Amino acid sequence: MPPASSRIVLAKLGLDGHDRGIKVVARMLRDAGMEVIYLGLRQTTDSIVAAVEQEDADAIGLSMHNAGHLTLGPAMLAALDEAGLDVPVIIGGIVPDDDRPILDDAGVAAVLGPGASAEEVVTTVRAAIDFASAGGDETA
Amino acid sequence: MSLRQVPIDQVIERALNGDRRAIGRLLSLVERGGDDAETIETATHVRARDSHVIGITGAPGAGKSTMVARLVAAFSAADRRPAVVAVDPSSPLTGGAILGDRVRMAEVDTTAFIRSVATRGHSGGLALSVPGSARVLAAAGFDPVIIETVGVGQVEVDVTAAADTTVVVVTPGMGDAVQANKAGLLEVADIFVVNKADLPGASDARRDLELMLELSHVTGQEDADHRPPIIMVNSLEGDGIDAVRTAIAEHRDHLVTTDRLQERRRKRARYEMRVRAELAFGAHLQRRLGEPEFAATVDSVAQGDDTPAAAARKLWQPYA
Numbered sequence: 100m101p102p103a104s105s106r107i108v109l110a111k112l113g114l115d116g117h118d119r120g121i122k123v124v125a126r127m128l129r130d131a132g133m134e135v136i137y138l139g140l141r142q143t144t145d146s147i148v149a150a151v152e153q154e155d156a157d158a159i160g161l162s163m164h165n166a167g168h169l170t171l172g173p174a175m176l177a178a179l180d181e182a183g184l185d186v187p188v189i190i191g192g193i194v195p196d197d198d199r200p201i202l203d204d205a206g207v208a209a210v211l212g213p214g215a216s217a218e219e220v221v222t223t224v225r226a227a228i229d230f231a232s233a234g235g236d237e238t239a
Numbered sequence: 240m241s242l243r244q245v246p247i248d249q250v251i252e253r254a255l256n257g258d259r260r261a262i263g264r265l266l267s268l269v270e271r272g273g274d275d276a277e278t279i280e281t282a283t284h285v286r287a288r289d290s291h292v293i294g295i296t297g298a299p300g301a302g303k304s305t306m307v308a309r310l311v312a313a314f315s316a317a318d319r320r321p322a323v324v325a326v327d328p329s330s331p332l333t334g335g336a337i338l339g340d341r342v343r344m345a346e347v348d349t350t351a352f353i354r355s356v357a358t359r360g361h362s363g364g365l366a367l368s369v370p371g372s373a374r375v376l377a378a379a380g381f382d383p384v385i386i387e388t389v390g391v392g393q394v395e396v397d398v399t400a401a402a403d404t405t406v407v408v409v410t411p412g413m414g415d416a417v418q419a420n421k422a423g424l425l426e427v428a429d430i431f432v433v434n435k436a437d438l439p440g441a442s443d444a445r446r447d448l449e450l451m452l453e454l455s456h457v458t459g460q461e462d463a464d465h466r467p468p469i470i471m472v473n474s475l476e477g478d479g480i481d482a483v484r485t486a487i488a489e490h491r492d493h494l495v496t497t498d499r500l501q502e503r504r505r506k507r508a509r510y511e512m513r514v515r516a517e518l519a520f521g522a523h524l525q526r527r528l529g530e531p532e533f534a535a536t537v538d539s540v541a542q543g544d545d546t547p548a549a550a551a552r553k554l555w556q557p558y559a
């Protein structure tokens with residue numbers, strides 16, 4: 100039996116229409132052997148929750164611009180919580196240092212800046228998946 | 240709590256009751272194969288028999304996903320509960336994949352159940368897991384179950400052809416119909432769709448298909464009482480979608496009234512049995528080849544003393 104590939108849902112939450120960055124990230128993750136379920140632009144927390152359930156995803160990568168992260172990030176976590184899903188959320192985009200604690204508190208697993216290298220992206224996603232599958236226990 | 244820690248019997252029970260997260264989990268286990276997949280098969284096989292399995296295939300970019308989204312909406316409006324299994328190729332180099340079919344299905348992705356599947360390089364696996372996934376969805380109450388595959392590659396075509404009803408999608412220009420013929424898609428089609436009928440050359444594509452059908456009719460196709468209709472569709476606008484849905488329903492009626500449904504399902508049964516046996520037998524032969532008994536034979540082929548065909552016969556003859 101071949102080992103199952105990690106599956107990650109990639110989406111752009113909110114209204115802005117740039118998908119260059121998220122497409123680059125999709126290729127980075129594919130090239131690292133992951134299965135990327137690409138949802139594209141203008142997703143809602145509902146459509147992402149539906150995708151995670153149907154696709155049995157191991158992680159969610161959200162790309163956000165226009166400072167949407169402060170409201171949309173926590174909204175995403177709340178929607179997952181309500182659906183009973185504990186899937187790590189990684190946010191990509193421009194997040195000022197001051198905002199990081201807010202995202203951490205909301206339960207966001209990791210934040211990747213716009214300049215992140217392929218290696219950084221892949222390592223971060225893998226670590227988030229491994230951490231979550233170990234039960235989210237730091238000592239596991 | 241993650242379903243990964245829940246015993247499989249409970250996950251199956253939840254899935255059969257329509258719990259979407261449990262269904263999603265079962266589909267992963269089916270894809271992985273092995274004992275869990277077999278347990279799931281046992282629990283779903285009989286329950287799955289009443290759902291209509293529809294295969295949709297065609298060249299990359301033909302507009303299959305866009306059309307499937309429209310069909311899903313049409314089936315839902317008719318009080319059916321459609322589900323979709325959308326297959327995309329894995330990268331042969333890294334094993335990774337970008338599964339992008341959901342992008343086209345954004346309008347129906349919370350109501351229908353859509354599962355994206357990567358081919359994962361091992362074709363035998365796909366041939367087993369796609370019918371298995373369709374069974375899970377059917378057993379969970381979805382009907383129809385629509386399977387989208389790219390119509391290149393024998394396994395992808397076989398998987399779609401194992402459906403009750405197979406729809407082949409071609410587009411205007413680029414000799415799509417001719418390509419479809421070469422890819423072996425013409426023989427498996429129960430319904431043809433000329434998608435992107437809004438583009439120039441749509442009527443030429445239709446004529447190409449008619450011509451090729453005429454020829455294959457002469458040589459005799461599998462189901463002589465069913466002549467595949469050709470339907471012009473613009474999936475962006477939804478034109479022709481109702482005609483596709485009607486043609487699918489009519490084909491299903493045809494299958495039932497002529498007893499060809501059972502024939503189809505026997506064909507699918509043979510296909511699944513063969514693939515399973517091939518995989519098991521292949522693994523067995525691989526093991527045998529590594530045993531000391533065959534070392535001398537392997538050496539003699541490598542040194543040029545014996546031919547591969549003669550040596551292979553020593554391997555398989557005991558089973559023939």
Ligand SMILES: Nc1nc2c(ncn2[C@@H]2O[C@H](COP(=O)(O)OP(=O)(O)OP(=O)(O)O)[C@@H](O)[C@H]2O)c(=O)[nH]1
Nearest residue numbers: 298299300301302303304305343434435473474475
């Ligand atoms: N003009 C026109 N374009 C269409 C039509 N249907 C789909 N398209 C476009 O064709 C492109 C491919 O559509 P998809 O639905 O992704 O095609 P597909 O066959 O699922 O593609 P793969 O899964 O990648 O093989 C998209 O840009 C669609 O918007 C149509 O009826 N007319």
Ligand SMILES: [Mg+2]
Nearest residue numbers: 303304340387
């Ligand atoms: Mg598609």
